[in-house]
Amino acid sequence: MAADAEKGQKIVINPTTRTVGASQIEARVEGGRVIHARCGATVFRGFELILRDRDPRDAAYITQRICGICPTAHAVAASFAVEDLAGVRPPHNGNLLRNLIFAGDMLQNHIRHFYLFAVPDYVRLPELRPLVPPPTTDYRLPRAKNERLVDSYFQAVDVSRKAYEINALLGGKAPHPHGIIPGGSSVPVTAITVLNLLSIVKSIQKFIEERMLPDVHTLAEHYPDYFEIGVRGADFLSFGLFPLDPETSEDYFPGAAVIDGRMEAVDLGEITEHLRYSHFDGEEAAHPARGETRPDPDKPGGYSWCKAPRYRGRALEGGPLAQLWARGDYRRGVSVMDRLIARSLISREVAVLMRKWLTALIPGEPVFNRYRVPESGAGVGLTGAMRGGVGHWLEVEGGRIKHYQIITPTAWNFSPHDDQGGLGPVEEALIGTPVADAEKPVEIARVLHSFDPCMSCVAHVIVLDEKEKGGQSPIFQGR
Amino acid sequence: MRDTGVPGTGEALGGLRAGDIRAPEPSAAASERPGKHPLVWLETNTCHGDILSALNGRHPDFGAVLRELLDIYWTNTLMGAKGHQAVAVLEKVVVERAGEYILVVEGTVPTAAGGRYAYVGLRGNGEPWTAWDAVVELAAAARHVVAVGSCAAWGLPFGAHPNPTGSKPVSAVVDRPVINVPGCPAHPDWILGTLAHLVWYGVPELDALNRPVVFYGETIHNLCQRRHYFESGIFAEEVGEPWCLYKIGCKGPVTYADCPSRQWCGEHLNWPVGANTPCIGCTSPEFLERTAPFFEHLPDVRLPGVRVGADRIGVGAGLAAALGIGLHLAGKLLTGRLQKEWGKSLGKAGKTFRLKRK
Numbered sequence: 001m002a003a004d005a006e007k008g009q010k011i012v013i014n015p016t017t018r019t020v021g022a023s024q025i026e027a028r029v030e031g032g033r034v035i036h037a038r039c040g041a042t043v044f045r046g047f048e049l050i051l052r053d054r055d056p057r058d059a060a061y062i063t064q065r066i067c068g069i070c071p072t073a074h075a076v077a078a079s080f081a082v083e084d085l086a087g088v089r090p091p092h093n094g095n096l097l098r099n100l101i102f103a104g105d106m107l108q109n110h111i112r113h114f115y116l117f118a119v120p121d122y123v124r125l126p127e128l129r130p131l132v133p134p135p136t137t138d139y140r141l142p143r144a145k146n147e148r149l150v151d152s153y154f155q156a157v158d159v160s161r162k163a164y165e166i167n168a169l170l171g172g173k174a175p176h177p178h179g180i181i182p183g184g185s186s187v188p189v190t191a192i193t194v195l196n197l198l199s200i201v202k203s204i205q206k207f208i209e210e211r212m213l214p215d216v217h218t219l220a221e222h223y224p225d226y227f228e229i230g231v232r233g234a235d236f237l238s239f240g241l242f243p244l245d246p247e248t249s250e251d252y253f254p255g256a257a258v259i260d261g262r263m264e265a266v267d268l269g270e271i272t273e274h275l276r277y278s279h280f281d282g283e284e285a286a287h288p289a290r291g292e293t294r295p296d297p298d299k300p301g302g303y304s305w306c307k308a309p310r311y312r313g314r315a316l317e318g319g320p321l322a323q324l325w326a327r328g329d330y331r332r333g334v335s336v337m338d339r340l341i342a343r344s345l346i347s348r349e350v351a352v353l354m355r356k357w358l359t360a361l362i363p364g365e366p367v368f369n370r371y372r373v374p375e376s377g378a379g380v381g382l383t384g385a386m387r388g389g390v391g392h393w394l395e396v397e398g399g400r401i402k403h404y405q406i407i408t409p410t411a412w413n414f415s416p417h418d419d420q421g422g423l424g425p426v427e428e429a430l431i432g433t434p435v436a437d438a439e440k441p442v443e444i445a446r447v448l449h450s451f452d453p454c455m456s457c458v459a460h461v462i463v464l465d466e467k468e469k470g471g472q473s474p475i476f477q478g479r
Numbered sequence: 480m481r482d483t484g485v486p487g488t489g490e491a492l493g494g495l496r497a498g499d500i501r502a503p504e505p506s507a508a509a510s511e512r513p514g515k516h517p518l519v520w521l522e523t524n525t526c527h528g529d530i531l532s533a534l535n536g537r538h539p540d541f542g543a544v545l546r547e548l549l550d551i552y553w554t555n556t557l558m559g560a561k562g563h564q565a566v567a568v569l570e571k572v573v574v575e576r577a578g579e580y581i582l583v584v585e586g587t588v589p590t591a592a593g594g595r596y597a598y599v600g601l602r603g604n605g606e607p608w609t610a611w612d613a614v615v616e617l618a619a620a621a622r623h624v625v626a627v628g629s630c631a632a633w634g635l636p637f638g639a640h641p642n643p644t645g646s647k648p649v650s651a652v653v654d655r656p657v658i659n660v661p662g663c664p665a666h667p668d669w670i671l672g673t674l675a676h677l678v679w680y681g682v683p684e685l686d687a688l689n690r691p692v693v694f695y696g697e698t699i700h701n702l703c704q705r706r707h708y709f710e711s712g713i714f715a716e717e718v719g720e721p722w723c724l725y726k727i728g729c730k731g732p733v734t735y736a737d738c739p740s741r742q743w744c745g746e747h748l749n750w751p752v753g754a755n756t757p758c759i760g761c762t763s764p765e766f767l768e769r770t771a772p773f774f775e776h777l778p779d780v781r782l783p784g785v786r787v788g789a790d791r792i793g794v795g796a797g798l799a800a801a802l803g804i805g806l807h808l809a810g811k812l813l814t815g816r817l818q819k820e821w822g823k824s825l826g827k828a829g830k831t832f833r834l835k836r837k
């Protein structure tokens with residue numbers, strides 16, 4: 001495999017565009033197929049360090065700022081971590097309201113991802129900047145179907161805004177809503193809120209059923225080769241998603257590690273993060289709770305601001321396909337098209353669930369449970385974000401955050417090579433991808449976009465050494 | 480409504496209120512080049528929340544914006560092209576539409592490690608193009624530079640202490656005036672309203688921190704529906720309660736934005752205090768660094784020779800003093816004057832001027 005890194009024609013895509021955040025793909029192509037790939041995140045932030053010495057209650061709001069397209073996933077994980085620390089759970093209504101805000105965000109993400117990020121690789125869009133210049137000439141849809149997809153593209157902007165109205169109604173604004181807090185939620189349940197939300201959810205569900213599912217079907221029909229492209233083994237990770245009830249630890253989408261198609265319960269102790277090909281100083285792989293990381297933009301061999309998380313040494317994939325696989329709802333295969341199909345199916349499932357939760361809300365019942373932040377202790381918060389499992393590890397001392405560590409889903413999916421030279425999931429999926437035109441390698445983009453990677457999420461995963469803590473708040477630096 | 484010469488703008492304007500467009504002054508942009516206005520939306524070190532927020536605009540929606548108002552050459556989030564085809568667009572616009580395009584920057588500008596903490600892509604010559612270089616180069620040839628979101632406007636929250644990436648606001652790295660449209664994220668109307676004003680009428684009326692007065696001219700507190708509870712001393716003890724949230728951390732008294740009257744998302748539905756949670760001051764230059772802890776109430780304001788107790792804010796007189804100091808201080812911090820004057824005492828974030836922590 002390592003030898004392949006030097007063979008064939010080198011193709012570099014930077015920026016990849018239509019991802020949240022900046023990234024680069026470098027592929028080696030021989031005989032018209034990708035034989036080797038390296039994917040790197042090209043931004044870095046340092047969020048965990050910013051969290052140090054702050055009030056743990058603020059973590060749900062601060063960590064949202066990691067990502068503009070899945071903020072609520074971080075708010076949920078941070079709230080779980082603080083609740084774990086404080087020994088509190090939200091009341092019945094609070095749990096449902098948080099699920100609803102998170103689910104609303106999930107719907108806008110999946111709809112936006114499919115139409116705004118993935119569809120332009122398959123559908124001829126109008127001659128409007130920034131949609132032109134187009135990424136390819138490989139457009140296969142007959143005129144009428146193409147028109148319909150174009151129409152859906154613009155409708156999707158409106159529908160994902162509607163999904164965000166759920167965040168505004170229950171959380172005050174969007175993105176970065178306020179309504180997900182440790183202890184529960186903040187908006188009391190009333191009949192009119194339930195009525196408003198039911199109406200919004202129904203209209204989104206209608207769009208998913210009448211547009212998104214048929215549109216995915218259209219792509220599958222005209223691009224059937226994409227069931228054979230972006231293929232990798234059934235190696236998945238899901239941390240679980242949407243607690244059924246605050247008192248039990250059962251999730252609607254259960255957590256599982258899937259290795260070679262075999263399911264097992266997730267053992268967090270099996271996670272290590274590798275650094276060898278990341279822009280970080282150091283060689284030792286370590287558990288996230290112990291990992292030390294120092295940025296080194298010049299590290300020899302380093303090509304990503306993403307570490308390489310591995311589960312028992314394996315690169316596991318997260319996202320809707322993993323979430324459905326772990327629940328036993330989808331088992332057809334693992335490819336570009338399977339990922340797109342799974343994203344549309346889970347969207348419908350989430351909309352159906354939201355209607356259930358809405359009818360389970362009880363006006364007048366509490367939405368929030370009081371708690372006190374203990375002086376010291378630790379907590380873990382795990383949930384399933386739009387792209388896979390997200391985990392927050394929190395440690396508190398003197399009532400302040402002492403240590404905070406986050407593993408994001410994109411760190412798994414978009415991870416670089418590990419210490420043994422094993423590839424990350426996107427890299428693996430790229431192997432064998434046909435490339436018709438090295439000038440416009442749209443096939444590579446289609447594989448990448450099927451994962452919905454988010455560099456904003458991945459790029460903060462870092463704890464700095466004391467000596468690296470240069471600089472101060474920019475407003476103090478003047479010009 | 481004056482005729483803009485832009486077909487269909489009447490309809491597109493449906494969602495903007497009359498008051499959004501202020502102080503109309505004839506601008507070269509509108510009269511010389513009717514039609515769509517060239518724009519570059521450059522994402523630097525950002526969560527992309529602001530471009531997603533802009534997509535939440537309702538009247539006009541995104542499709543109408545593209546068809547009728549803006550000719551968006553570049554946005555990493557939405558553009559069709561990728562790799563060198565994409566970068567070629569950027570390299571061309573800076574030459575071919577020099578002096579015409581509006582540059583929107585979303586995100587902080589990392590300056591540590593020579594700017595290598597954020598790239599926009601590989602240049603035509605194969606060299607990596609740092610966000611820092613791209614902002615400087617594109618700003619130099621732009622008609623207007625707009626910093627959208629609190630990251631671009633204030634360098635925060637990613638530049639919060641200890642600022643590992645050496646993040647700076649756009650105004651600190653370019654040598655020209657920058658219009659600030661802060662917020663985390665910025666409201667769709669603040670973004671689209673500012674851009675529409677620039678396209679049709681030129682630079683809107685700005686405050687001392689270069690924010691459009693029409694959106695940021697008042698404090699949250701002055702527009703808040705719960706102000707009467709504040710005046711009557713009826714305070715919430717916990718999130719979720721419908722009273723004034725001052726005592727559980729509301730930063731409305733020192734935050735300039737029209738959230739209470741405009742409300743959020745395309746349908747103008749709600750805002751954080753409406754959701755029974757304190758305002759966290761996300762539009763403020765002090766966001767995160769000094770508006771956190773979010774659930775602790777406003778600080779004792781301590782400056783050399785001045786002391787205003789937060790507990791006195793409730794009785795009125797102290798409030799004006801605190802607000803005046805807050806604004807004045809922020810303005811000076813941004814221009815760097817204060818650091819020169821009181822550099823040592825304000826040296827480290829959170830040291831001298833900090834929130835009261837229990």
Ligand code: SF4
Binds near residue numbers: 699700701706725758
């Ligand atoms: S302190 Fe906050 S909640 Fe109270 S009146 Fe002012 S802005 Fe409104």
